Amino acid sequence: MESKMEDRHKECLLKNRSFLCSEMSLSAVLLAKLTESGVITDEHVQKLQNIERNDTTKAAVFEFLSEVLPKRGPEAFDLFLKALCESEQRHVAERLKKCLSDDCSGDAGTFERLQHELRTHYDDKLQFVYPIPWLLTERFSLKETFVQRRLRVTSGARKGNEVKMDEILASVGEGRNKRILVEGDPAQGKSTLCQALAYAWSQPGEVTQNIKSYDLVILLHAGDLKGQSSVTEAIKTHLLPIDCDITSRQLQELLLTKNVLLIIDAFDEASSENEILNQLIEGKLLKHKTMLVTSRPNFLENKLRHFESTFAVEGYDEEEQMEHVKRYAEHKNIDPEPFISMLIESSILDLCNNPLNLTLLCKLAMSRFQAEMTFQFTHKTFLQFLTAKRIAQMDREERLARMQNLLCANYSIKLMRLIGELNDVPPELSHAIVKRCPPYINIYPYCSDSCRRAILKLGNLRLQPPIPVNVNLGLSPNEEEISFVKRLIECKNIERSAIWIKPRDHTELRNMVSELRIGQADSVQQVSINFIFLEGNPCEGLSFGNNLNGLELKWFKQSHSYLLEAALDKPLTSLHLIDYFELDDKCISLMHRLLRNQHLQSVKLMLRLPWEHPCGRLFLADVAQLENLQILEIQLNNSTKKERRSLETILKRNKLIKLTIYSDYSRSLNSVLNDSFHSMSSLCELHLRCANIIDLPNLRHLDLVNFTLQYSKLNDNWIAHLSDVLLSRLSESNDNRIALLSDALRSWRNLEELNIYFDKDVSVAECLLRKLFEAIAGCHRLQILRFEYLEIGDSVVPSVCRMLESLKQLRQFTSRYQRDESLTEEGFKQLEPIIKRNGLNTFVD
Numbered sequence: 001m002e003s004k005m006e007d008r009h010k011e012c013l014l015k016n017r018s019f020l021c022s023e024m025s026l027s028a029v030l031l032a033k034l035t036e037s038g039v040i041t042d043e044h045v046q047k048l049q050n051i052e053r054n055d056t057t058k059a060a061v062f063e064f065l066s067e068v069l070p071k072r073g074p075e076a077f078d079l080f081l082k083a084l085c086e087s088e089q090r091h092v093a094e095r096l097k098k099c100l101s102d103d104c105s106g107d108a109g110t111f112e113r114l115q116h117e118l119r120t121h122y123d124d125k126l127q128f129v130y131p132i133p134w135l136l137t138e139r140f141s142l143k144e145t146f147v148q149r150r151l152r153v154t155s156g157a158r159k160g161n162e163v164k165m166d167e168i169l170a171s172v173g174e175g176r177n178k179r180i181l182v183e184g185d186p187a188q189g190k191s192t193l194c195q196a197l198a199y200a201w202s203q204p205g206e207v208t209q210n211i212k213s214y215d216l217v218i219l220l221h222a223g224d225l226k227g228q229s230s231v232t233e234a235i236k237t238h239l240l241p242i243d244c245d246i247t248s249r250q251l252q253e254l255l256l257t258k259n260v261l262l263i264i265d266a267f268d269e270a271s272s273e274n275e276i277l278n279q280l281i282e283g284k285l286l287k288h289k290t291m292l293v294t295s296r297p298n299f300l301e302n303k304l305r306h307f308e309s310t311f312a313v314e315g316y317d318e319e320e321q322m323e324h325v326k327r328y329a330e331h332k333n334i335d336p337e338p339f340i341s342m343l344i345e346s347s348i349l350d351l352c353n354n355p356l357n358l359t360l361l362c363k364l365a366m367s368r369f370q371a372e373m374t375f376q377f378t379h380k381t382f383l384q385f386l387t388a389k390r391i392a393q394m395d396r397e398e399r400l401a402r403m404q405n406l407l408c409a410n411y412s413i414k415l416m417r418l419i420g421e422l423n424d425v426p427p428e429l430s431h432a433i434v435k436r437c438p439p440y441i442n443i444y445p446y447c448s449d450s451c452r453r454a455i456l457k458l459g460n461l462r463l464q465p466p467i468p469v470n471v472n473l474g475l476s477p478n479e480e481e482i483s484f485v486k487r488l489i490e491c492k493n494i495e496r497s498a499i500w501i502k503p504r505d506h507t508e509l510r511n512m513v514s515e516l517r518i519g520q521a522d523s524v525q526q527v528s529i530n531f532i533f534l535e536g537n538p539c540e541g542l543s544f545g546n547n548l549n550g551l552e553l554k555w556f557k558q559s560h561s562y563l564l565e566a567a568l569d570k571p572l573t574s575l576h577l578i579d580y581f582e583l584d585d586k587c588i589s590l591m592h593r594l595l596r597n598q599h600l601q602s603v604k605l606m607l608r609l610p611w612e613h614p615c616g617r618l619f620l621a622d623v624a625q626l627e628n629l630q631i632l633e634i635q636l637n638n639s640t641k642k643e644r645r646s647l648e649t650i651l652k653r654n655k656l657i658k659l660t661i662y663s664d665y666s667r668s669l670n671s672v673l674n675d676s677f678h679s680m681s682s683l684c685e686l687h688l689r690c691a692n693i694i695d696l697p698n699l700r701h702l703d704l705v706n707f708t709l710q711y712s713k714l715n716d717n718w719i720a721h722l723s724d725v726l727l728s729r730l731s732e733s734n735d736n737r738i739a740l741l742s743d744a745l746r747s748w749r750n751l752e753e754l755n756i757y758f759d760k761d762v763s764v765a766e767c768l769l770r771k772l773f774e775a776i777a778g779c780h781r782l783q784i785l786r787f788e789y790l791e792i793g794d795s796v797v798p799s800v801c802r803m804l805e806s807l808k809q810l811r812q813f814t815s816r817y818q819r820d821e822s823l824t825e826e827g828f829k830q831l832e833p834i835i836k837r838n839g840l841n842t843f844v845d
């Protein structure tokens, strides 16, 4: 196998090429020694001898030095020197050795030269920000427009605190682990932050900044490390001029001996097949150097432990928005007032917390405020398309509304449609799309032609990693829709995740399964079949591919048993029977067989009719055997002792991440749940329906991210209890609750989503509602809060306001089916500014 030799050895051979060509002989002894030690093979010898015969010895030596030796591994150079000594060419070996040692002593001034090269590189290349990557004429001076960012500490003792940008470096200290992670959503300013740090380092003066304490700052994009054999090589390729005479060895030496900050931007964009990047993060390379990595969230999950400190770049707050527009206006030498008033325009509030959106809004606004300052785009740019076709002719309101749609909730769909209308995707645009691609795409039956075209185009871009796509085919898809899915399946850069189908009859179902090759290795491997409109008699011949790994059957009846048969022996990781009817013996026995599959990670068994039928319970013993089960959704009424024991086994195995139970919550079942909650530390999501949580006091021992309580027996006790569970986290200062403190610290401090669906027929006392809101107000990480049948009367409005004000991370607040009309216009007016706050999506009806 061929592998590379060290850079310093390669350089030594290169420097001495002409000397070697004239002085070295490919004697029989030398070749014998080289083959003996495995440096070259007999084929190499033959090839070299052929060249020598047909051309000259010099040509053969040249071939050996340039094509053979450098590829024969890290040991090859030393073995070559040894072979030279043993073949009466000691003087040649000595010359090479001397050259190597001279190189080592010739370092004086190298550090200063390297610093100079890096500083001038950053000074030249980082002075501008390019908000539209493929439009290099649109640029801003970094110095004049950069807004200092706050970062939220997301790990360690200072978790939750805010720090200034430069302070993230101060926290590194003398600790061994010097890895820092900065995460942030797309276009939130991670790259610009890296740019600002490296640029600050390159500028004279301001020695008080932490960044200035580094001897060297190396800023690379994660992709720069791909395909390189070392960090030094990446630095030489991307940061130094080609004719810079600093050798790789000298560079390596400086990296090891100097105080270095390595900044690697955009882990998310180039983490696969990037050995060097992974080794750097894991501390296998440059272990003692400070390294700052940026990424979009959730890309580094299994690597988080390598980071000493982690931070998040969050959206702009009001102050930052103000600074952004003021600096922008100053830079453009115009009055900032119109931009400032734009910031309070309610239709675009959501956009202003993202620096990129805010920059684009300023540009749009400017084209309106300053007639002479319109901007032009060349025909090939996406922006020309975007502006010329959609935006330029709109009036102001429409333009703002469109921009909001484009950049916010419907961003992906609108963008898709626009991409679909392009004839070809130029490389710059392709790069920009890849950069800002959504995490997954769901395609619905009403998806437009242009949207489909765009998705196929996306599928042919180089997406890293491939984007998951789920397709909902809807009722009786036509030929065009089927052919679209077939083409989609062929796209290399799309991860074919799941397909939902709703056949009208069995023949249509069979044809779809075979035409779309469902379950085959190169096609979609998860299928959800909805039988609600299915009519007629079952037909023969349906079979899934051998790689089928997910099967979901909705509105399943016993006459559909052939589908269970077709899924036998497939490597299913999920098996869902949702809204199914009573099963016959055949189906029951097939289900037992399917549930014996140890690959299963997700099982859902939700019964439609009749409620009393013991279907969910029937399979509990099988489910209890599934060692890898992570998601369980089950309906359990009238459970027996044996069944409760099975449930206990499942819960106490502590593998479940998500649990949904619809049950009668008998005392004995509640006691199993209560008893198990202590040991269910992996559970993140819990959905209970019709539960009386007053009987589940140990709920507080869970560490939930998502909790749903649906149609429960809601009464005042219940509310009081839920408030206690939530409030226990706030109890530090309350002496009476000291006993609860230890519980409190563990209970639900990570709650991000809370859904409470009240019973529409039961009224809740206002004082308890207030208590509940107060308790929820303490869930500082809450992002989604949904109520149904909530009663917001005028008198509770102030506590709803306080709750929403305190939930800084809340991005969705829904209150559906308001229970009565007790909220007057007056009350709503108080609520209005709060529910319309920036970044909060509200739905109150």
Ligand SMILES: Nc1ncnc2c1ncn2[C@@H]1O[C@H](COP(=O)(O)OP(=O)(O)OP(=O)(O)O)[C@@H](O)[C@H]1O
Pocket (backbone or CB within 6 Å): 129, 130, 131, 132, 145, 146, 147, 148, 149, 184, 185, 186, 187, 188, 189, 190, 191, 192, 193, 266, 296, 324, 355, 356, 357, 359, 435, 436
């Ligand atoms: N601190 C800032 N001050 C002024 N403008 C900023 C700032 N941060 C970002 N921007 C603007 O937002 C644009 C997008 O930011 P940037 O490319 O840094 O985001 P990112 O988080 O790296 O995005 P992605 O994850 O998509 O790569 C920048 O080109 C710049 O116009």
